[in-house]
Each structure stands twice: as C-alpha cells, then as structure tokens.
Amino acid sequence: MVPAVLDQRRVERARAVAATVTDPELPMLTLHDLGVLREVALDEDGGVVVAITPTYSGCPAMATMRDDLLHRLQAAGFAEARVRVALEPAWTTDWITPEGRAALAEAGISPPGPAPRREGPVALSLSPTRRAVRCPRCGADDVALTSEFGSTACKAMYRCRDCLEPFDHLKEI
Amino acid sequence: MPEIHTHEADEHDSAYAGLLVNDAHWAFGTDFEDPLAGVDTTVPEGIDAHELATYCLRLGDDALILSQRLSEWCSRAPDLEEDIALANVALDLLGQARLLLARAAAADPSLVPALPEGSPVPPEDALAFFRDDREFRNACLVELPNGDFAETVGRILVFATYRLSLFQRLTSHPDAVLRAVAAKGVKELTYHRDFAGRWFLTLARGSDESRRRLEAGLARTWAYRHELGEDDEAELVLEQVLATSGIAAPDVRPISTGGRHTEHLSRLLAEMQVVARQHPMGVW
Numbered sequence: 001m002v003p004a005v006l007d008q009r010r011v012e013r014a015r016a017v018a019a020t021v022t023d024p025e026l027p028m029l030t031l032h033d034l035g036v037l038r039e040v041a042l043d044e045d046g047g048v049v050v051a052i053t054p055t056y057s058g059c060p061a062m063a064t065m066r067d068d069l070l071h072r073l074q075a076a077g078f079a080e081a082r083v084r085v086a087l088e089p090a091w092t093t094d095w096i097t098p099e100g101r102a103a104l105a106e107a108g109i110s111p112p113g114p115a116p117r118r119e120g121p122v123a124l125s126l127s128p129t130r131r132a133v134r135c136p137r138c139g140a141d142d143v144a145l146t147s148e149f150g151s152t153a154c155k156a157m158y159r160c161r162d163c164l165e166p167f168d169h170l171k172e173i
Numbered sequence: 174m175p176e177i178h179t180h181e182a183d184e185h186d187s188a189y190a191g192l193l194v195n196d197a198h199w200a201f202g203t204d205f206e207d208p209l210a211g212v213d214t215t216v217p218e219g220i221d222a223h224e225l226a227t228y229c230l231r232l233g234d235d236a237l238i239l240s241q242r243l244s245e246w247c248s249r250a251p252d253l254e255e256d257i258a259l260a261n262v263a264l265d266l267l268g269q270a271r272l273l274l275a276r277a278a279a280a281d282p283s284l285v286p287a288l289p290e291g292s293p294v295p296p297e298d299a300l301a302f303f304r305d306d307r308e309f310r311n312a313c314l315v316e317l318p319n320g321d322f323a324e325t326v327g328r329i330l331v332f333a334t335y336r337l338s339l340f341q342r343l344t345s346h347p348d349a350v351l352r353a354v355a356a357k358g359v360k361e362l363t364y365h366r367d368f369a370g371r372w373f374l375t376l377a378r379g380s381d382e383s384r385r386r387l388e389a390g391l392a393r394t395w396a397y398r399h400e401l402g403e404d405d406e407a408e409l410v411l412e413q414v415l416a417t418s419g420i421a422a423p424d425v426r427p428i429s430t431g432g433r434h435t436e437h438l439s440r441l442l443a444e445m446q447v448v449a450r451q452h453p454m455g456v457w
Contacts, residue, residue, distance in 0.1 A: 049211070057357050058268025063206050084211020087272075087353035090360065122337060122359065124410050125367050126374050126417055147254035148368055149261040157254065173360040 007042055014048040015040040017076040024064040025152050028107040031065060035095025038086050047080040048073060053091045056153040093154075093172050110136045110158065110169040129171075135160035136167055199293040200455040201302065201448060207295065208271050209350065214279035217347045225348055226281030227310065230300070233273030234311035237301060238438070239332060240266035241445050242319055251322050258368055262329065265361040269354060274300045276350045292453050302449035306439040312400035313430055316438040317393065323376050323383060324390025330369035331394050334410050335401040337362040370414050377418035384420075392423040399427045 018040055019032040031037040031052065039051040050069055054062050066083045073081035093112035096104075101111035110133050129148065134141050140162030148171070150157045155168040216222040243263035250256035278285050278296030285296045286303040294303070315332065319325050340362060343355035376383040401407075415422055449455075 051211070054268075054357075056265060056268060057272060057354070057361060058264040058266070060264075062208075066206055066210075082211070085207075085209060087209075087212060088349065088356065090353065090357040118359070121341060121406060122363050124370060124413060126370050126414065128371070129367075147258055148364060149254070149258035151257070153261050153264055157257075171364075173364075 007046070010046075010048070011040055011042060013076070014050075014073060014078055014081070017072055017078070018050050018069055021065070021068045021072050024061045024068070026104070026107075026109070028103040029096075029100050031069070033097045033100030033103065035091065035093075035097070035100075036065065043082070045080075047082060048078045050081065050083045051086040052083060053086045053089075055091050059153060091173075093170060096170075104170060105136050108136050108167055109155070110134065110167060112170045112172045115172045129156075131169070131172075133158060133169055135163060135165065137165050138163040197293075197456045199295065199298065200452060200457040201298070208275050208297070209279060212350060214276065214350060216280050217349070220347055222280045223283075225351070226277040226284055229273045229277040229280065229351060230284065231310040233270045233277060233300075234309050235315050235332075235336070236266040236273065237270035238309065238311045238441065239315035240264075240270060241441055242315065242317075243325070243329075245319055246325065255322070255372075259325070262365050262368065265358075265365070269358050269361070270301070271297055272350075272354045276348075276354065279350075288453050293456050294449075294453060298449070302446045303453070306434055306442055309434065309438060309442070311434075311438075312397065313428075313435050313438075314394060314397040314400060316435060316441055317397065318437055320390050320393065321386055323386035324393060326369050326372040326376065327387060327391040328394045329365060330373050330414065331391075331398050331411065332401070333362050333365040333369055334414075335398070335404055335407045337366050338404050338407040338410070339402065366410075373414055373420075374418050377420050388420060388423070391420070392425050395423040396425045396428040 018037055019030055021031050021037075023029045023031060023034050023036070026034065034055070036052050036055065037050065038053050039049075041049050041051075043049050050073070052062070052065060052069070062085075069083050070081055092115045094115045096112065104111045113131055113133075128145050132141070133143050135143055135158075138160060140160055142161040143158050144161060146157040146159055146166065148156050150168050154170055154173075156171045157166060158169050159166045216225060240263045243259050243266070246256065246259040246263075248256065250259055274297035275295075278300060282296070285299050288294050288299055288303065292299075314328065317328070319328075337359060340355040340358045344352055344359065346352045346355065373387065376387045378384075412422075
C-alpha cells in the first residue's frame with residue numbers, strides 16, 4: 001500500500017514541523033513540550049489537521065498558537081493545514097515533557113509537581129498550597145509562596161528566602 | 174548567580190511577523206478565532222437543543238458578568254498580587270463564558286441576536302455585546318457592585334463554591350461540550366474557591382475593621398445566593414469556611430427580584446457593550 005506509506009510520511013513530516021512551534025508566553029517551550037499539541041493527522045481529503053488543547057479556558061495565547069502553527073505548516077508546504085480545538089480531556093501539567101521541565105528550570109521558572117488526583121468532591125484548602133518547590137536560581141528549598149496567581153494564568157509567584165529572588169512556578173492543574 | 178536566560182529572537186518579537194494574509198477580524202470581543210473550531214457540536218439524542226442552549230447561556234452569563242465586575246478591580250486592588258489574582262480569576266471566567274456562549278449559539282442559533290448582513294461579529298460576541306439587560310440570564314449576585322475587597326472576597330467565595338459543586342456534577346453531562354467545559358472549569362474554580370476562602374479566613378482573623386467589613390459585605394451577597402440553586406454540598410463547604418473563620422451565617426432574608434435584574438446590570442452592560450454596539454461592522 002504505497003499511498004498509506006506516503007500518507008504516514010506526510011503526517012510524520014507535518015508533526016515534526018508542528019513540534020518546532022513554541023509557546024508565545026513561554027518561548028523556551030515548544031507546544032509539544034507543553035503538551036498542548038495533541039495530535040497531527042490527515043482528514044478525509046488528505047489535509048493536515050493539528051489538534052491543540054487550551055491550557056486554561058481563557059488562555060489568550062490560543063489564537064497566536066493557531067496562527068504560528070498554520071504559518072509554520074504553510075511555509076513547509078502544507079497549504080491546506082487546519083487547526084482544531086480538542087477540549088476533552090482537559091489539559092494537565094502532567095503532559096509537560098521532561099525536556100519541557102528542564103527548559104523551564106533553565107529559564108528560571110520552577111516546573112510543576114504532579115497534578116492533584118481528583119476523586120470525589122474537590123477538598124477545600126484554607127491554608128497555602130504545600131509544594132516541594134526549589135528556587136530555580138540557587139536551588140534552595142527555603143521558598144515562600146507570594147501569590148497563587150502570576151504573570152499568566154498558569155503560574156504562581158514565589159520568592160526564595162535564601163537568594164531573595166522572586167520566581168514563577170508553573171502550578172499543577 | 175547563574176546567568177538569566179531570556180530567549181532567542183523569534184517571530185513573536187515582531188507583532189507583524191506572525192500575521193497571516195486576509196486575517197481581518199471583527200475589532201472587538203475576546204479573541205479572533207472560533208473557540209469550538211473542529212469540535213463536534215451535535216446535540217446528543219434525547220437532549221432538547223433549546224433547553225441546552227439556554228442552560229449554557231445562563232452559565233455563560235454568570236461567568237461573563239462576574240468577569241466584567243472583577244475586571245473593575247484591575248489597578249485598584251489592595252496590592253499587586255491581589256490585583257493580578259483578581260484579573261486571573263476574571264480571565265478564567267471570561268474563558269468559560271466564551272466557550273459556553275459559543276456552545277449555546279451552536280446548539281440553538283435562534284438565540285443569537287440578528288446583526289446587519291455581512292457583520293463580522295462571531296456568535297458568542299453577538300450574544301455578549303448585542304443583547305439587552307432583560308435578555309441576560311445571570312444570577313443577580315454576579316451583577317452587584319464590587320463593594321470593598323472584603324465584599325468581593327465573600328462574593329467570589331460564594332460564587333466559586335456553588336459553581337465548583339455544579340461543575341463537578343456537570344462533568345457527567347450527556348453533552349460532550351458542556352462536559353468538557355465543566356471538567357476544565359473544575360480545575361480553575363478550585364483555585365478561585367481556595368483563593369477566596371484563604372482571604373476570607375485572613376480577613377476574619379485580621380483586625381476588628383477587616384472583620385466588620387467582611388461581615389457587612391457577606392450580608393449583601395448572602396441575600397442573593399439562593400439564585401445559584403439548591404445545593405447541599407456547596408452549603409456544607411460554606412458552613413465549613415464560616416465555622417473555621419468564626420463568622421456566623423448572615424441573618425438576612427433572601428431577596429427575590431422575581432426573575433428581573435437589579436439596576437446595576439444595565440450600567441455594567443452599558444460600559445461593556447457601548448463601543449462594540451457602535452461598530453457592528455468594525456474590522457481591523
């Protein structure tokens with residue numbers, strides 16, 4: 001089946017192109033490393049369809065991600081490429097790849113720990129979230145949460161009590 | 174100290190580099206693409222499309238109006254961290270609103286206000302910007318003025334507690350789109366409820382003044398909370414926060430507006446809608 005093999009190569013090539021697109025807010029991460037890029041496939045007409053999952057419902061970067069993907073794919077010869085939104089399952093920080101976590105830490109952003117497991121009603125938590133966070137600059141574990149909300153929807157703000165620098169932590173969802 | 178990395182120069186450094194040809198869009202609204210692009214919006218069998226649409230509209234309106242209210246805090250919160258936190262909560266709610274209004278429009282297009290021929294306004298924005306106050310289905314609780322920070326904290330606590338409880342149940346709704354919005358929303362609302370709950374506790378245990386303001390603000394919210402629906406689980410959570418904070422449930426009678434909105438909604442909508450309504454054909 002020669003056509004099937006050709007299709008497979010096309011998908012692989014498109015996937016390789018899509019995987020190079022970076023997040024507009026976290027440019028050290030590719031959409032693949034962030035876990036936003038969910039699928040690259042062909043539709044019935046042989047057009048490339050890329051599925052992406054929003055990190056947060058109101059994430060304003062989705063339009064840029066879509067445009068960047070189309071731009072890169074069109075430049076690589078996939079003129080008819082489409083981007084579709086995959087809402088289910090919801091994005092989780094567990095999808096960030098080990099390479100992505102390393103890139104975050106390298107850029108001074110503390111990578112997320114394991115996402116909370118949800119079984120039964122979500123428990124109320126009236127004390128600050130406990131996380132095993134280390135300062136991405138000096139490595140100290142004596143850190144304090146400044147705010148659960150940061151410069152983008154996906155980050156919390158911390159400061160290091162050792163080197164005194166503030167830093168972002170990608171929060172677990 | 175290690176070197177601080179920024180990033181290699183890329184196409185995001187120029188606002189023009191990433192533009193695709195022919196991508197003129199309506200000049201207002203939340204974003205420039207279909208939030209349900211490629212999502213199967215077929216209404217499942219056994220579900221009434223109009224009922225599903227009006228239900229999504231109600232949930233979307235609650236989120237939209239509270240988002241607009243909370244945005245008024247931008248640059249006015251007690252400190253920078255809380256300013257950012259409130260803006261983030263508002264952004265999450267705006268995202269939920271957008272998906273829910275888009276879902277409502279896809280399920281029953283007859284709900285979407287008619288606009289001039291060739292108008293570039295997407296359906297969810299037509300619903301947000303071109304309906305009058307009487308057509309909004311939100312609970313009155315979300316349209317009330319913010320009051321002070323303590324009152325806003327109490328209102329987010331009540332709203333997020335009810336909505337989180339509801340969204341957990343909606344994760345098994347037969348409609349796949351509503352189910353997905355709910356599953357996503359559960360994660361966001363968990364942060365909102367915890368944020369408000371922690372501040373509630375802090376203000377309750379703070380000074381006499383912070384406690385006085387918290388109690389006064391909660392009394393104004395409390396009278397409207399029954400509009401969010403009967404929900405024993407949500408009530409239990411609120412009781413837990415009140416007990417931990419040493420605050421008694423306000424002794425207020427429920428206010429019933431008989432399905433009408435308060436006067437505050439029309440002022441909020443005037444500010445939110447005025448520019449969009451002047452330019453239903455506006456493209457950039």
